[in-house]
Amino acid sequence: MKDLTVGRYLIESLRKIGLNDVFGIPGDYAINFFKLMEDEGINLIGTCSEQGAAFAADAYSRMNGIGALCVTYCVGGLNTVNAVAGAYAEKAPLIIISGAPGVSERNSGYLLHHMVRNLDSQFNIFKELTVASTQLTDPYTAASEIDRVIKACLAHKRPVYIELPRDMVHQKCALPLKEADIPVYKNLCATKEAIEEAVQIIKDSAKPVIIAGVEIRRYKLEDKFLELLESTGLPYATTPLGKCVIEESHPQFIGTYMGKIGLEKVRRYIEEADSVIILGALMTDTNLGSAQLDITRTIYATADCLNIKNHCYKDVDLGDFIEGLTRELKDIKRHLIDTIEVHEEDDFEVISDNSITVSRFFKRFGKFIRPDDAIVCDIGDSIFGSINLKLPENTIYLGPVFYTSMGYAVPAAIGIQIANRNLRTIAVVGDGAFQMTGHEISCCVKYGLNPIIFILNNKGYTTQRHLREGSYNDIHNWSYHLITELVGGGLGLEVNTEEDLEIALEKAQKNTDSFTIINVHTNKHDKSDTLHRLTTIFSSKLGCSQ
Structure with a gap:
């Protein structure tokens, strides 16, 4: 029988709650644990950035009931802060595992690379973003601490943080003396x-x-x-x-x-x-x-x-x-x-030469969705344009509606398909959000995933543009559909008219072997009725006139 170590106990604890997939990026403080996970058969999903890993793990948790990511100390962990904050705000149960300097290194008198103010800086930051946290510095209590933190994640449906010093991964540990108990008071x-x-x-x-x-x-x-x-x-x-x-x-x-x-x-x-x-x-x-x-x-x-x-x-x-x-x-x-x-269904008839508009796109998009699809929408008109669609049976719909962080949808689509590869996954994302995390589409090629990704390309930040216009809302236009050449796979399509959209939808429907990315050009001042109402309300709070 293999010796029970802190690292092995943590891996077995993940497996007990249905986790065999872990997202993340290694670093020298975490690489021993990455190697152990690989040796123990954990499916490691390496992303392009730690924020991408956290967004993907967040979506995975919303599908699976819990998710996990593993990163290195500070330069990795602090890159996940925004995404973990979103998981906390929207109650997504997520386990963050971070490597850290070894216990034996902590009193050396040297400043250790990746440190900020002190060795506990990252731990203290994550206390604000989680319902439970621990530093596994003692092999005698490590197993009990792992149990306590994971149970808190499951009970409260919010993130937890586990800091694993690199010299503790292979330290022998004992089984907990008693099962961790999260008190549940029912009056x-x-x-x-x-x-x-x-x-x-x-x-x-x-x-x-x-x-x-x-x-x-x-x-x-x-x-x-x-x-x-x-x-x-x-x-x-x-x-x-x-x-x-x-x-x-x-x-x-x-x-x-x-x-x-x-x-x-x-x-x-x-x-x-x-x-x-x-x-x-x-x-x-x-x-x-x-x-x-x-x-x-x-x-x-x-x-x-x-x-x-x-x-x-x-x-x-x-x-x-x-x-x-x-x-x-x-x-x-x-x-x-x-x-x-109360709810009216709109028919859709293609007007071939018409430039595509936001409202017309979503009317057609609603007809494209099939039962059992998973839809993930980024913030902005990707969400506000789709939120009133009446979706078919067994449809899954995800979007950061409360925390409203840009850049969620593309890595989230990856997390959804890792959780269930049989789901047809469709992401809708604005061009501004895509420029933040769209490079994670590379993972679709790496892991053989096939989401359909629509980019609403209006050359800027639409929501902000309708709050207060300015050059700061403009972004550089990319040929998004050509990213397939950069990552070495996928089908790229470009849409300007309603006829273009019909052709693109037909091709996307048939392409099940790789991801499809559809670059949908819209007027930079166009917006959905829902976004118009939202920006009208928010503008008054800002003292802006639309």
């Missing part, structure tokens, strides 16, 4: 009272409605949520971050709610309801779009809190609350509403 009395109060409000309502958020997916509550819907007949909307938590083909689905930013019919339906049940949603400006909800008519339940009108209940489990609503409301099922009144 049964508070749960009972909250369910009773919520049920009475819903029963007294003539027009109740549900808003579903991302925590329904993060905590694997889809089945419980679906049972609530089908037992009660209540109509529901999702937030942008919670889009596709269950199938949008469901007859009770009314659309994506974004407050003033979203579709007027959906906004009016939600805000005119006499009770609004919000389940698992993050209350953020971009996620709920400056929502105008009356707190006296609102039931708001998440994994962290439960508020009913002005009452606050603590330690109420979100899943238990949903189950309780289902149990108490199933005997008063309401008639299904006609959701067609």
Whole structure:
């Protein structure tokens, strides 16, 4: 039997929670652990940058339930900070493993390469971005620390940080004396009272409605949520971050709610309801779009809190609350509403010589999506133009709607396909975001991946342009479709007109052997209706006039 070492215990701990893929880039402080992972059969996904690895691991975690990346000390780890911050903000469970100077090196008196202020600088930074962190400096406690941190990641659905000094990788360690325990407090009395109060409000309502958020997916509550819907007949909307938590083909689905930013019919339906049940949603400006909800008519339940009108209940489990609503409301099922009144489907007829516009692109894009596709959209009109599409059954939709970091979509598409190579994965990304992380497309050639990537090319930062115009919003135009020549693979296509788009879609559909990149030229001042509403609201906050 192999000796139990700190490195081996960490690898086995990853495997126990379903992780056999690790994203990252080696360095001398991490290379011993990289070698051990390779020897132990871990599938290592090397990306072009550490930020790309973190974005890919984030998307992988949203697909798989947890993800992992491994980097070297400071010059690697600090490159992941932005992406890890996004994972924390949007509740993506992610394990960050970083190499570090050896324990035996720490008192040498020398400044060690990659150091910043002191040897703990990176560790202290990651404390702000994670729900648990550890430095594995003691082989006697290392296994217990690994267990504690990983359990925190699974419990809270947020990133954790493990710092592994390079001379600890092969240090023998002991199994934990006892299993790590993450206390879960459930107040049964508070749960009972909250369910009773919520049920009475819903029963007294003539027009109740549900808003579903991302925590329904993060905590694997889809089945419980679906049972609530089908037992009660209540109509529901999702937030942008919670889009596709269950199938949008469901007859009770009314659309994506974004407050003033979203579709007027959906906004009016939600805000005119006499009770609004919000389940698992993050209350953020971009996620709920400056929502105008009356707190006296609102039931708001998440994994962290439960508020009913002005009452606050603590330690109420979100899943238990949903189950309780289902149990108490199933005997008063309401008639299904006609959701067609709220959500209208548009037909699309090609006008061959027309220059492609953002709105026309997304109308056609909606028809291109098939059941079981995975869609990942970068921030800007990539998200705002697609957010109101009613997607077919079993579609997966990802996008950084709350944290809104540019550069997510291309590495995320890689993470999605590493998690499930059978998924047809489609990414939509702006040209500005592509210039930040688009070089990760090289990984598609390296690992035989075949996503379809649309670049909305309007020569600049569209959202910022419509907040305050200036030359700082212009970027240098690339021939994005020619990147295939640089990376040695893929199919590159260019689109200027609606006819060009039809030809490109047909070719992309047939190309299953490699990635397809489609350079879609649009006017630099063009934008979706959703982005127009968002920039109008944000401009007023900035004191700008559009």
